Amino acid sequence: MRIGMLGTGVVGRTLEAKLTELGHDVKVGSRDPERSFAAAAAHGEIVFNATNGMASLDALGMAGAENLAGKVLVDVANALDGSAGFPPVLSVCNTDSLAEQIQRAFPEARVVKALNTMNADVMTNPALVPGDHNVFVAGDEDAAKAEVRSLLQAFGWPEARIMDLGALDAARGMEMYLPLWLRLFRAAGTPHVNIAVAREP
Amino acid sequence: MRIGMLGTGVVGRTLEAKLTELGHDVKVGSRDPERSFAAAAAHGEIVFNATNGMASLDALGMAGAENLAGKVLVDVANALDGSAGFPPVLSVCNTDSLAEQIQRAFPEARVVKALNTMNADVMTNPALVPGDHNVFVAGDEDAAKAEVRSLLQAFGWPEARIMDLGALDAARGMEMYLPLWLRLFRAAGTPHVNIAVAREP
Numbered sequence: 001m002r003i004g005m006l007g008t009g010v011v012g013r014t015l016e017a018k019l020t021e022l023g024h025d026v027k028v029g030s031r032d033p034e035r036s037f038a039a040a041a042a043h044g045e046i047v048f049n050a051t052n053g054m055a056s057l058d059a060l061g062m063a064g065a066e067n068l069a070g071k072v073l074v075d076v077a078n079a080l081d082g083s084a085g086f087p088p089v090l091s092v093c094n095t096d097s098l099a100e101q102i103q104r105a106f107p108e109a110r111v112v113k114a115l116n117t118m119n120a121d122v123m124t125n126p127a128l129v130p131g132d133h134n135v136f137v138a139g140d141e142d143a144a145k146a147e148v149r150s151l152l153q154a155f156g157w158p159e160a161r162i163m164d165l166g167a168l169d170a171a172r173g174m175e176m177y178l179p180l181w182l183r184l185f186r187a188a189g190t191p192h193v194n195i196a197v198a199r200e201p
Numbered sequence: 202m203r204i205g206m207l208g209t210g211v212v213g214r215t216l217e218a219k220l221t222e223l224g225h226d227v228k229v230g231s232r233d234p235e236r237s238f239a240a241a242a243a244h245g246e247i248v249f250n251a252t253n254g255m256a257s258l259d260a261l262g263m264a265g266a267e268n269l270a271g272k273v274l275v276d277v278a279n280a281l282d283g284s285a286g287f288p289p290v291l292s293v294c295n296t297d298s299l300a301e302q303i304q305r306a307f308p309e310a311r312v313v314k315a316l317n318t319m320n321a322d323v324m325t326n327p328a329l330v331p332g333d334h335n336v337f338v339a340g341d342e343d344a345a346k347a348e349v350r351s352l353l354q355a356f357g358w359p360e361a362r363i364m365d366l367g368a369l370d371a372a373r374g375m376e377m378y379l380p381l382w383l384r385l386f387r388a389a390g391t392p393h394v395n396i397a398v399a400r401e402p
Contacts, residue, residue: 087370087373087374089295089296090295093294093295093377094290094291094294094295094380095290128401129399129400129401130399130401130402131397131399133397133399138384163385163388164388165381165384165385165387165388166384166387166388169288170384172288172380173288173380173381173382173383173384174381176294176377176378176380176381177377177378177381179295179373179374179377180366180374180375180377180378181374182374183339183366183367183371183374184364184366184398186366186367187364187365187366187367188398188400190400190401192400192401193398193399193400193401194398194399194400195396195397195398195399196332196334196396196397196399197385197389197394197395197396197397198330198331198332198334198394198395198396198397199330199389199391199393199394199395200329200330200331200391200393200394201331
């Protein structure tokens with residue numbers, strides 16, 4: 001599959017490496033005109049937003065609405081503002097989310113929030129963390145979520161551990177989990193930490 | 202131990218029942234002058250804030266700073282505003298938390314955030330949910346957190362599953378987890394759901 005990877009940070013590079021290893025044809029986009037966001041988005045049948053969440057709307061604008069229209073756009077980003085030190089704060093939360101902002105700005109993209117709740121190593125190698133820990137998906141279109149679930153299964157996520165939280169407004173909870181995740185990271189002493197949802201049988 | 206329980210909702214009643222069962226002398230306080238917040242707080246060596254988070258500062262004001270001074274104040278509340286329907290929003294988050302607001306308003310209280318991340322039945326009966334799921338504590342004073350840990354162990358929480366997230370500003374993460382918790386509740390189909398933190402060995 002042709003995949004456009006927006007972002008060249010740790011998350012973008014880790015996802016690119018895994019998707020390439022799985023046989024996909026990945027084109028990476030950045031602000032560098034030599035490998036532009038627009039070229040990467042145009043290339044992809046599926047596009048990943050792995051840019052810094054604070055800059056995602058801008059980056060997606062450079063990618064171009066016409067290059068995102070009709071495509072699954074997997075939003076992996078977190079809008080964390082660390083400019084005032086630890087703990088960083090979210091630049092959008094509570095009554096809105098980055099994923100919803102992206103969907104509103106690019107109404108023809110099929111936005112699915114996923115993978116933003118963990119470190120990149122865990123995204124692409126869930127076996128790094130023991131136990132039945134979970135990955136979440138949220139989005140307004142079931143067919144788009146099904147495409148993302150297939151990719152997650154290829155990453156090594158058993159189907160039963162991919163938890164559909166509903167429509168895209170569930171991304172608020174996924175993004176607002178980040179401040180807790182940062183504390184779990186600190187308390188655990190490793191970024192290779194995740195949560196397993198346990199429920200009454 | 203003498204315990205003041207502020208709040209007569211499901212959380213307050215469930216905690217009262219469990220603490221009484223454990224042999225503690227619990228006095229419940231509400232807006233009702235017959236069993237006032239002030240009388241309950243004055244009675245307690247430890248005080249629980251189990252009021253609606255939107256009204257907690259007001260309720261604690263009625264309890265009286267002099268009845269909270271020097272005491273461990275376990276803040277179990279969530280400032281969820283459901284007036285605009287589902288999903289409810291937090292009335293404070295991101296750069297502040299209810300627990301920090303309470304600590305600032307009552308600087309002589311020893312505030313510990315705990316138990317707000319789960320349903321009342323699970324708080325007092327963790328065995329209801331299978332697996333090594335966690336309860337979190339946050340607060341600025343280690344001795345106060347140690348008192349709360351003891352109570353949590355009496356509730357049935359194994360020591361290893363009581364996770365100290367650090368100073369009271371970690372309450373931001375614990376409170377901002379609520380929107381995700383609400384989605385997990387919906388997806389699981391039961392409020393008896395909690396998260397287990399898994400980490401790389």
